[in-house]
Amino acid sequence: MPRSKFGDIYNDLKTKIEQGDYPYQSLVPSENTLAAAFGCSRNTVRRALAGLIETGYVQAIQGKGVRVLYRAADRRPAGKVPFTLGRLESFYEMAARFRTSYQTRVVHFSMTQADAVLAQASGFAVGADVYHVQRVRVVDGRALIMDESYFLRSVVPTLTPEAAEQSIYAYLERELGVQITTSKRTITVEHATAADRLYLEMDDYDCLAVVTNQAFNSDGILFEYTVSRYHPEYFRFQDTACRSRKPR
Amino acid sequence: MPRSKFGDIYNDLKTKIEQGDYPYQSLVPSENTLAAAFGCSRNTVRRALAGLIETGYVQAIQGKGVRVLYRAADRRPAGKVPFTLGRLESFYEMAARFRTSYQTRVVHFSMTQADAVLAQASGFAVGADVYHVQRVRVVDGRALIMDESYFLRSVVPTLTPEAAEQSIYAYLERELGVQITTSKRTITVEHATAADRLYLEMDDYDCLAVVTNQAFNSDGILFEYTVSRYHPEYFRFQDTACRSRKPR
DNA sequence: GCCGATTTGTCCGTATGTATC
DNA sequence: CGATACATACGGACAAATCGG
Numbered sequence: 334m335p336r337s338k339f340g341d342i343y344n345d346l347k348t349k350i351e352q353g354d355y356p357y358q359s360l361v362p363s364e365n366t367l368a369a370a371f372g373c374s375r376n377t378v379r380r381a382l383a384g385l386i387e388t389g390y391v392q393a394i395q396g397k398g399v400r401v402l403y404r405a406a407d408r409r410p411a412g413k414v415p416f417t418l419g420r421l422e423s424f425y426e427m428a429a430r431f432r433t434s435y436q437t438r439v440v441h442f443s444m445t446q447a448d449a450v451l452a453q454a455s456g457f458a459v460g461a462d463v464y465h466v467q468r469v470r471v472v473d474g475r476a477l478i479m480d481e482s483y484f485l486r487s488v489v490p491t492l493t494p495e496a497a498e499q500s501i502y503a504y505l506e507r508e509l510g511v512q513i514t515t516s517k518r519t520i521t522v523e524h525a526t527a528a529d530r531l532y533l534e535m536d537d538y539d540c541l542a543v544v545t546n547q548a549f550n551s552d553g554i555l556f557e558y559t560v561s562r563y564h565p566e567y568f569r570f571q572d573t574a575c576r577s578r579k580p581r
Numbered sequence: 582m583p584r585s586k587f588g589d590i591y592n593d594l595k596t597k598i599e600q601g602d603y604p605y606q607s608l609v610p611s612e613n614t615l616a617a618a619f620g621c622s623r624n625t626v627r628r629a630l631a632g633l634i635e636t637g638y639v640q641a642i643q644g645k646g647v648r649v650l651y652r653a654a655d656r657r658p659a660g661k662v663p664f665t666l667g668r669l670e671s672f673y674e675m676a677a678r679f680r681t682s683y684q685t686r687v688v689h690f691s692m693t694q695a696d697a698v699l700a701q702a703s704g705f706a707v708g709a710d711v712y713h714v715q716r717v718r719v720v721d722g723r724a725l726i727m728d729e730s731y732f733l734r735s736v737v738p739t740l741t742p743e744a745a746e747q748s749i750y751a752y753l754e755r756e757l758g759v760q761i762t763t764s765k766r767t768i769t770v771e772h773a774t775a776a777d778r779l780y781l782e783m784d785d786y787d788c789l790a791v792v793t794n795q796a797f798n799s800d801g802i803l804f805e806y807t808v809s810r811y812h813p814e815y816f817r818f819q820d821t822a823c824r825s826r827k828p829r
Numbered sequence: 830g831c832c833g834a835t836t837t838g839t840c841c842g843t844a845t846g847t848a849t850c
Numbered sequence: 851c852g853a854t855a856c857a858t859a860c861g862g863a864c865a866a867a868t869c870g871g
Contacts, residue, residue: 337858358801363836374860379837387635392763392801395837396867400801402763404704456652515640515650516822522770522790522813540788540813542770553606553640553648565770565788572820574764585839611855622841627856643856644848 342371342381350390350403360398361391389573424470424478425500433472440532441467442494444486455483455558456547462486466497469532476533477564488556511556515549520570529562542568590619590629598638598651608646609639637821672718672726673748681720688780689715690742692734703731703806704795710734714745717780724781725812736804759804763797768818777810790816 346361355361362370367378382399385391390403424437443465447457457463463483470478482501484492488511496504505511523543525535535541541562548557594609603609612630616623630647633639638651676683691713695705705711711731718726730749732740736759744752753759771791773783783789789810796805 339858365836376861377859380858382837386763389763389765392797393837394799394801394868396835396869397800398836398868402765402797402801512824514824515634515637517637517650518820518822520768520790520818520820522788522811522816524786524813538772538788540770540786542768542790549640549650551642552645553642553650563770565772568770570768570818570820572766572768574766576760576762587839613855623856624842625840628839630856641856642849644850644854646849646855 338371338373339377339380339384342367342373342378343384345371346381346385347390350385350401351405353405355401357401357404359401361401363398386575387573389575392575424480425503434474436471437498438469438471438476439466439494439497440469441465442497447483451483451558454545456555457483457485457558464489464492466492466501468497472567475564477567479529479532479562480559481561482557482559485554485556488550488554512551513548513557514551514553517547517549519545521545523562533562533564535564536566538565540565586619586621587625587628587632590615590621590626591632593619594629594633595638598633598649599653601653603649605649605652607649609649611646634823635821637823640823672728673751676720682722684719685746686717686719686724687714687742687745688717689713690745695731699731699806702793704803705731705733705806712737712740714740714749716745720815723812725815727777727780727810728807729809730805730807733802733804736798736802760799761796761805762799762801765795765797767793769793771810781810781812783812784814786813788813 346355346367349355350361361367364375364378364382368375371378382391382393386393390401391399392402393399424435445463445465447455447459447461447463449459451457451463452459452461463485466480466482466484468480468482469476470480472478484501489505489509491509492501492504496508502513521543522540525533525539525541529535529541533541542565544561544563546557546559546561547555548559550556594603594615597603598609609615610618612623612626615626619626630639630641634641638649639647640650641647672683672685693711693713695703695707695709695711697707699705699711700707700709711733714728714730714732716728716730717724718728720726732749737753737757739757740749740752744756750761769791770788773781773787773789777783777789781789790813792809792811794805794807794809795803796807798804
């Protein structure tokens with residue numbers, strides 16, 4: 334836990350908004366009021382608010398106040414779509430949040446070197462030593478997601494099939510002290526391949542949502558490249574873009 | 582133009598990074614150095630850097646420096662995928678950026694009121710007066726994207742099919758002074774409907790990328806709800822998530 | 830339409846903590 | 851250990867937008 338004052342204020346305000354203390358379309362107390370209430374400077378309040386703006390909870394209006402844009406319906410939208418690809422959340426965190434039964438099957442595990450094709454796609458240097466892991470995620474007994482991951486061995490010296498079957502991120506962080514700091518993702522839609530049909534329950538879909546992911550550790554080293562292929566019904570991505578506060 | 586000092590610095594650094602003055606994996610000059618160079622305080626430099634961190638251009642490493650994570654390859658990835666759904670960019674801005682020929686066909690235009698179903702999906706109040714516009718985007722002669730939009734009439738009092746055929750956003754901003762400040766998006770993958778097959782060239786795909794979008798104006802009023810349906814080959818979404826600098 | 834109070838936006842200078850080397 | 855660099859926090863100043871009288 335970072336334990337920063339602006340983080341505490343951010344969480345406090347976020348909770349109040351989610352609980353409806355500050356309802357949709359209302360204005361939260363002014364920055365000066367909040368600063369007095371939290372016993373901090375206005376700048377610190379503003380940092381907390383900046384976080385809420387980024388995540389789409391509120392919007393600041395100059396001369397007026399800070400308006401709540403969050404609605405409870407946003408969190409669990411209509412329909413029965415179970416998974417939301419949030420900001421930097423692992424499969425296990427996700428599964429835990431939705432209290433579903435889940436399982437990971439490691440269908441491939443090897444050590445190899447990045448060839449030209451992989452290097453081009455992943456950003457690794459050609460010839461870099463990597464682990465190659467392929468996993469199938471099973472949710473409520475249904476095989477719905479397939480991950481193909483490559484981990485740079487210079488950052489992740491030891492990795493085992495057993496660790497891959499649990500949460501790799503938890504293992505990396507706990508055992509190796511490796512943390513994902515930045516993550517670049519690209520979402521596309523692709524035709525299902527023979528491998529998809531072999532490993533996943535595609536039902537009557539012939540496409541998947543494909544998320545390619547480049548992860549950087551705290552030293553800014555690209556150490557993971559993962560391509561995740563999602564059953565369409567189990568894919569959902571939410572995002573907020575804001576113009577203010579952003580340099581344009 | 583916002584004309585803020587930190588925005589200028591942000592753009593300056595961004596340009597230098599894109600041009601390779603600060604190459605991938607290098608460290609940009611320290612905050613103090615930059616502050617001296619730009620003739621501003623360190624706080625202002627930090628605001629500019631915060632923007633570059635959010636957008637994935639750099640990553641800050643405490644005690645070490647600020648590392649460049651941007652690579653030219655990120656901008657135009659391998660393959661021939663033409664469209665990237667960036668941050669708050671209209672179809673026309675996108676098309677202009679890629680210098681493709683494009684066209685918009687308005688296939689439906691009406692005024693109506695939000696019923697319960699639309700209200701639930703969009704967030705509009707039941708009974709709200711709205712424009713209902715359906716448009717097909719044609720790129721290089723191929724119908725690839727279909728937009729179904731609803732605009733709140735209390736915010737957008739006048740809208741015409743002619744304006745809808747041009748850029749609606751340009752019209753809103755220039756003629757009505759309405760600006761999108763916050764935009765919430767959700768990406769999913771859905772089966773192609775009969776309407777999709779009627780209007781779009783689906784080739785041998787039976788799914789589309791679906792982006793639902795809620796747009797708020799500068800007063801924090803939800804005034805637009807749009808569902809965009811993309812031909813899979815012409816959909817791509819890029820995103821960067823970062824842990825540092827974010828309250829967690 | 831003007832004025833003044835309120836509120837957010839930008840910017841500055843400074844101090845202290847923490848991590849890296 | 852000291853120097854460097856980023857992280858957090860404070861306090862103050864002025865600008866710009868909004869709103870009510």
